[in-house]
Amino acid sequence: MATAAKPQPLTITISKNAAEHVSDFMRSQGFESGVLRVAVKGGGCSGLTYVLDIKESAEETDKVVEQHGVTLAVDRKSYVFLAGTELDYSGGLNGKGFVFNNPNAKKACGCGTSFSV
Amino acid sequence: MANPTTGLIRDAGGLAAEYRALVDGAGLAERSDVGRLRITGADALDLLNRLTTNQLDELPEGHARLTVLTNGDARVIDVLALAALDGALLCLTSPGRAEAVIDWLDTYTFAEDIAVADRTAETAQLTLAGPGAAGVLAAAGVTGSPVVTEAELDRVAHVTIAGASVVLWRTMTGGADGFEVIAERADGDAVRAALAAAGATPVSAEAWEAFRIANGMPAYGREFGEANNPLESRLRGAISEDKGCYTGQEVIARLLTYRKVQRRLMSIALSGPAEAGVDLLADGARSGTLTSVADVPGRGWSGLALVAEKRGGVGSVFDVSGAPGVTATLSEPAYALATEPVDD
Numbered sequence: 001m002a003t004a005a006k007p008q009p010l011t012i013t014i015s016k017n018a019a020e021h022v023s024d025f026m027r028s029q030g031f032e033s034g035v036l037r038v039a040v041k042g043g044g045c046s047g048l049t050y051v052l053d054i055k056e057s058a059e060e061t062d063k064v065v066e067q068h069g070v071t072l073a074v075d076r077k078s079y080v081f082l083a084g085t086e087l088d089y090s091g092g093l094n095g096k097g098f099v100f101n102n103p104n105a106k107k108a109c110g111c112g113t114s115f116s117v
Numbered sequence: 118m119a120n121p122t123t124g125l126i127r128d129a130g131g132l133a134a135e136y137r138a139l140v141d142g143a144g145l146a147e148r149s150d151v152g153r154l155r156i157t158g159a160d161a162l163d164l165l166n167r168l169t170t171n172q173l174d175e176l177p178e179g180h181a182r183l184t185v186l187t188n189g190d191a192r193v194i195d196v197l198a199l200a201a202l203d204g205a206l207l208c209l210t211s212p213g214r215a216e217a218v219i220d221w222l223d224t225y226t227f228a229e230d231i232a233v234a235d236r237t238a239e240t241a242q243l244t245l246a247g248p249g250a251a252g253v254l255a256a257a258g259v260t261g262s263p264v265v266t267e268a269e270l271d272r273v274a275h276v277t278i279a280g281a282s283v284v285l286w287r288t289m290t291g292g293a294d295g296f297e298v299i300a301e302r303a304d305g306d307a308v309r310a311a312l313a314a315a316g317a318t319p320v321s322a323e324a325w326e327a328f329r330i331a332n333g334m335p336a337y338g339r340e341f342g343e344a345n346n347p348l349e350s351r352l353r354g355a356i357s358e359d360k361g362c363y364t365g366q367e368v369i370a371r372l373l374t375y376r377k378v379q380r381r382l383m384s385i386a387l388s389g390p391a392e393a394g395v396d397l398l399a400d401g402a403r404s405g406t407l408t409s410v411a412d413v414p415g416r417g418w419s420g421l422a423l424v425a426e427k428r429g430g431v432g433s434v435f436d437v438s439g440a441p442g443v444t445a446t447l448s449e450p451a452y453a454l455a456t457e458p459v460d461d
Contacts, residue, residue, distance in 0.1 A: 043164075043168060
């Protein structure tokens with residue numbers, strides 16, 4: 001009898017390309033270690049805006065994910081809006097920089113920096 | 118008969134006298150149904166700047182500003198009057214909207230330092246309006262306050278009335294120049310009595326509603342709400358067009374740039390009585406919605422309506438659904454004329 005695959009809990013992931021850019025940025029800013037804080041704040045055209053920041057360490061209550069040598073730290077409330085998101089990087093002359101592929105986002109503003117759920 | 122809202126007992130013709138006090142003298146309206154919030158925290162103004170339409174990157178102590186809380190589709194959650202006082206923000210919401218505003222701010226608060234306290238039940242609010250208002254305040258012992266002496270609106274400060282410290286706020290919440298007086302609830306009766314003794318005429322909720330409608334001042338649930346954007350409701354005076362991103366900004370910028378506002382709030386002169394909520398008809402075609410109606414002393418049946426932009430402007434005459442023989446003539450709302458940018 002076939003067994004249905006157990007659904008994987010939603011988490012936050014970072015692509016290899018994005019992780020390399022984060023590591024490069026941290027080195028350029030003099031961080032020998034640290035975490036990439038991924039968060040959401042109110043505002044932007046659609047209501048919620050993504051926030052990226054480098055911090056020395058995660059908060060106790062953060063959700064912490066390690067991938068491709070980068071530690072992501074997400075506060076609990078932001079995680080509600082970010083679960084399932086992949087952080088990618090769009091490079092080149094026409095690239096957008098860091099890109100959030102967020103399955104919770106029902107609508108995004110024209111510039112892509114804010115979203116609504 | 119006692120008015121169920123104010124408890125006032127009026128003689129015949131009282132409404133006309135009350136209305137005239139608001140227009141020609143000094144009328145005193147009981148407005149404790151307005152929501153009153155105290156917002157504190159280092160990030161409070163920044164969060165409100167990100168979530169609302171007006172420029173709030175700074176709000177100096179003793180100054181106030183009107184702004185609109187909008188969702189991502191630029192629909193109106195509420196219109197907020199914000200004043201910087203005592204290192205905090207005093208926020209007035211529409212009647213019955215304090216909880217919805219608190220919930221909205223809570224939803225969009227993540228790591229910000231902000232606390233919102235609902236002070237509606239602990240405080241009382243009166244509005245003193247009319248050309249005699251400053252004289253009433255002087256007779257009540259309020260002298261030298263910049264809220265009264267300076268010619269600008271939206272000044273706010275503490276003053277003392279009947280021995281009680283109250284907040285005095287010059288603003289246009291009724292659609293015309295006036296003063297909000299906010300006291301601790303326990304002091305409300307004494308402050309009200311002192312202002313009446315100083316010459317203010319207590320007015321009923323009915324007279325206040327006639328004043329609001331005559332001034333073209335939009336109200337929540339009638340002329341604005343989650344079915345409207347603030348441009349339709351003629352709230353452009355509370356919108357900054359160069360502040361950058363805020364929730365709903367993209368939609369509002371598009372509506373302004375491409376002149377895509379579909380409906381506009383207009384003042385209505387009615388030839389007879391009609392019910393709010395009915396359609397306005399042009400050659401039988403639905404052209405607008407009558408949102409508020411009052412029998413305004415000295416003006417007759419008057420109203421406010423959201424009218425389809427392409428269906429009519431100033432001077433257009435519509436039929437009124439459900440009111441045979443009654444016509445509605447459009448004019449510009451006085452509040453919009455006073456607050457919208459002159460280049461509109």
